[in-house]
Amino acid sequence: MKRNDTPVYYGDYLQLDKILGAQAFQSEKYGEPAHDEMLFIIVHQVYELWFKQVLHELNAIIDTFSQERMPDDELIGVVHRLHRIIQIQQLMNDQISVMETMTPQQFLSFRDYLVPASGFQSIQFKRLEISLGLKREYRIDFDKQSFFNRLTDKDRELLEALENKSSLFELVDEWLARMPLLEKDEFAFWQHYKSAADDLLASDKQTITENETLSDKEKAQELKDWQGTRENFDALFDKEKYEALRQDGVFRLSHEAMLATLFIKQYPEEPIFNVPFQLITALTEIDEKLTIWRYRHAMMVQRMLGTKIGTGGSSGHHYLKKTTESNRIFVDFFNTATFLLPKDMLPPLPEQVKHYFGFHYS
Template sequence: MKRNTTPVYYGDYLQLDKLLGAQSLESAKYGEPAHDEMLFIIVHQVYELWFKQVLHELNAVIDTFIPDQVKDQQLIGVVHRLNRIIQIQQLMNDQISVMETMTPQQFLSFRDLLVPASGFQSIQFKRLEISLGLKREYRIDFDKQSFYNRLTDDDRSLLEALEEKPSLFELIERWLERLPLLKMDNFDFWQHYQNATDELLNQDKQTIETNATLSEKEKQQELKDWQSTRENFDALFNAKRYDALQSEGKFRLNQKAMLSALFIKQYSEEPIFNLPFQVITALTEIDEKLTIWRYRHAMMVQRMLGTKIGTGGSSGHQYLKKTTESNRIFSDFFNMATFLLPKDMLPPLPDEISRYLGFYLSADKTK
């Protein structure tokens, strides 16, 4: 174990002179300093520090998934880092409550002095979004147009280069594609699954048709929704239909990755699928926490500005509200609940399949 040869002083180690001297109030340049501008600055500086830590963890996870082979032992570290990100996200979400102790009028006392600075210009947050998988083509129209408009040339070049690298979403998709789909001589899970879903969906249809509490109009709407669900199920095993729904934005994962993730979720209690399931669950929660952050941010902006535009020129609350649902990354993992079967409808895995998968998941045999 290494030991230091010279004493370390707390303030020097943390560079507190730099850190605590980095709050320069813009309002002080024009007269009496606005008291709440200090809070505004510190809250956003803390966000940036947490963004730095999240990127540190996220980049390590991405590096793990870049090779063609990912061992079970590596997934333990991945899950640990993803769970750390989740805890940091929770802190960031809670931090909005601190910002909300500032009233709209207190914010207005310095707000107009910040134009055109904006959260749009947080390079670390943009790096975080891109690295997770929210690249330009997946953004809402306003975001596509403005994404790079307010940045310096150096920052723009950095983000454009990052867009060309594989995101975590893309790497997870490739990882899922490499997992087996369990169609062997003596066991065809997907045929069993199709038979079971046909039975389940037919029961659902009969329930709707025989429900005396529904009006004819309500019944027709329920049947229309049922038909849409039926088509989504059918598309899982029809490449052409799946690709069509994917092009419409119904799915983002490709068909093979979707089926692999679905299988992992169906057999999540099997030891051999425990770590992959934890990875999927953690990514789902990261997406959820990010969505909550966007929503709370949108509500805070509405509370502070009402319908005023943001300092960066966006429509403020309305823009942020749109990004809450539109800028999702792992929504397929949420929607996968649609396709899950009850445990009592699942076939048990034969012993030879369990042994095969135990080896398969710890060493890449796809080539």
């Protein structure tokens, strides 16, 4: 590595004159500057800097998955970048605590000067959501209607173009769907799995029917829920049923990707599946951290505004709370826990299969 020819000065390298001079108070235009507006500006500027870094990592991951052939050895780098995103998300979640040192009245001292600016207009956050897989058709109704309404033409065109590109969710779905499922050397895993799942579900149903602590109404509800789980299990072995449930929004992953995910999560200790398991786990955690961020944001808004509308015209806390559960991306990775079986119910892998899945050298 070559050394630099000219000396570098810390402030110049970081362009601190631009960064530290970028806190212009809106309240100052109408009278005395509101002291806490400084905190409000800096917190949001820091969010935007972290969004930029997350997008930097995310775009590199998407480029990796977009290759015609996905090299297995590049998965380690993908997982490393996903873990970096998770740590950044943790920082962003913790940052809300700093914002909450501001009281509602302190916020109200400058809040009305910000209309109609809104977090809706954070282009980087919208890019992040779309790139992960939260495209317009998966958003709640209010979000669909106002998604592009409050943006400049330039920003609207940028996001619309991004909507037409493959998201990380779509690329991971395609990658999982290409993974080989286990039908090898006369060992049919899915036949063993279905038999074990039938036994487990029958045991669950018996537990409900024999539970004397449940009222008739409670027992009926439990059995109804059991039937829904039974139908979801059945769909794993019937692609048409699965696709019907997928159209109803029960699943988002393709049938092939769901089966691959389930197999990976059943046998994560096998060397061939260990890094894919880490990838699935990291994407699950990213979705969880994003959901926590939305929830904490909603709670903060309720704390600051109560039931007042947001500066951008949304219903404020009510809208943000709805996005917490509705605007999820990798929820199927959470729900595969429904289909996992205890290790002692899984068929032992024959030696020739373990050899196939392991790292062996002649």
